[in-house]
Amino acid sequence: MVDLRRFLIRRLITFIPTLIGATLLVYFVAAVVPGNPAKLWAGGEKASAEVVQRIIEEYKLDEPWYVQYYYFMKMLLTGKAISPVTHTNVWAEVLDRFKTVTLPLTMLSFMFIILIGIPLGIISAIKKDTVVDMILRIFALTGISMPIFWLAYLLIAALTGKGLVTLAGFPMPAYSITGIPLIDGLLKGDFEYLSQLLKRLWLPSLLLSYAGIGVLVRLVRNSFLDAYSSDFVEFMLARGFPRRRIYIHVLRNALAPIVTVLGLQFGGLLAGAVITETIFGLPGMGSYMIRAINNFDYLSLMAGVLYVAIIFMVVNLVVDILYAIIDPRVRY
Numbered sequence: 001m002v003d004l005r006r007f008l009i010r011r012l013i014t015f016i017p018t019l020i021g022a023t024l025l026v027y028f029v030a031a032v033v034p035g036n037p038a039k040l041w042a043g044g045e046k047a048s049a050e051v052v053q054r055i056i057e058e059y060k061l062d063e064p065w066y067v068q069y070y071y072f073m074k075m076l077l078t079g080k081a082i083s084p085v086t087h088t089n090v091w092a093e094v095l096d097r098f099k100t101v102t103l104p105l106t107m108l109s110f111m112f113i114i115l116i117g118i119p120l121g122i123i124s125a126i127k128k129d130t131v132v133d134m135i136l137r138i139f140a141l142t143g144i145s146m147p148i149f150w151l152a153y154l155l156i157a158a159l160t161g162k163g164l165v166t167l168a169g170f171p172m173p174a175y176s177i178t179g180i181p182l183i184d185g186l187l188k189g190d191f192e193y194l195s196q197l198l199k200r201l202w203l204p205s206l207l208l209s210y211a212g213i214g215v216l217v218r219l220v221r222n223s224f225l226d227a228y229s230s231d232f233v234e235f236m237l238a239r240g241f242p243r244r245r246i247y248i249h250v251l252r253n254a255l256a257p258i259v260t261v262l263g264l265q266f267g268g269l270l271a272g273a274v275i276t277e278t279i280f281g282l283p284g285m286g287s288y289m290i291r292a293i294n295n296f297d298y299l300s301l302m303a304g305v306l307y308v309a310i311i312f313m314v315v316n317l318v319v320d321i322l323y324a325i326i327d328p329r330v331r332y
Contacts, residue, residue: 011313011317019306019310024069030298076299082299083297090299098307100172101285106273109205114262118216118258125228137221142214168281170282171196173188215265230253270308273286274287
């Protein structure tokens with residue numbers, strides 16, 4: 001228990017430089033892009049010089065970059081960051097878009113990765129060097145290498161007008177329990193709303209998860225085969241244990257690297273949501289950050305990056321703890 005506490009403290013300490021590094025990199029890249037953000041925020045070419053100057057002074061745009069970064073981070077961390085473009089609190093925007101759109105999209109994608117990737121990986125390992133194994137390996141390689149935006153436009157063209165997918169708007173329930181529509185619909189048992197939501201999200205979720213499925217199929221196959229070559233498998237075979245029971249023990253021994261990669265996959269889904277939401281017109285956090293980039297809205301962009309970085313690090317912390325639970329040989 002003491003070792004676990006020390007491990008958590010060490011990881012929490014590493015959160016600080018990681019968050020600073022992520023936001024600093026994003027701010028620096030955005031700040032060096034040519035342009036006059038104050039003029040854009042003030043309304044473009046028609047903006048008066050007085051308004052532009054007032055915005056420059058308000059957001060410290062006439063100060064060195066490190067002063068600007070400190071000022072922006074101070075506003076973000078105190079919850080007082082107001083977007084110069086939308087004039088709304090950036091945290092309220094980020095949290096609302098994340099809960100209502102990006103999180104359900106990510107959850108469905110993560111579900112697809114687990115429900116498709118793990119069984120196909122096990123089948124590929126059991127059917128090693130057969131036609132089935134070859135087909136599944138080609139499927140996995142295609143998922144890893146295929147440009148997701150290209151496949152997305154192909155499927156949109158193929159499925160449009162067939163009633164299988166909705167590409168306009170985003171359904172919202174008339175009630176709110178947790179603020180996450182997918183979970184609220186499940187808690188209410190509102191299957192009519194869930195069918196509308198799934199009709200809107202199943203295709204982007206499946207496409208977002210495709211690369212992750214390919215990675216997981218290959219990883220599960222290799223991990224399963226490594227565990228299957230262990231001495232305990234030979235012992236169980238010699239004692240006449242049923243194949244199903246042997247496979248369960250093999251899968252348990254192969255879980256450690258799988259859980260680690262699943263944690264990384266969750267963070268990858270948040271990053272991939274930017275492209276997916278843009279293609280399918282979903283009003284989530286990814287499209288919000290794209291709009292922030294186009295409008296030189298540093299505060300909104302930094303808030304989005306900071307939020308994603310926090311989620312990514314927390315997920316990986318949970319994965320590290322699960323890793324130790326699955327494999328008691330791991331020490332903190």
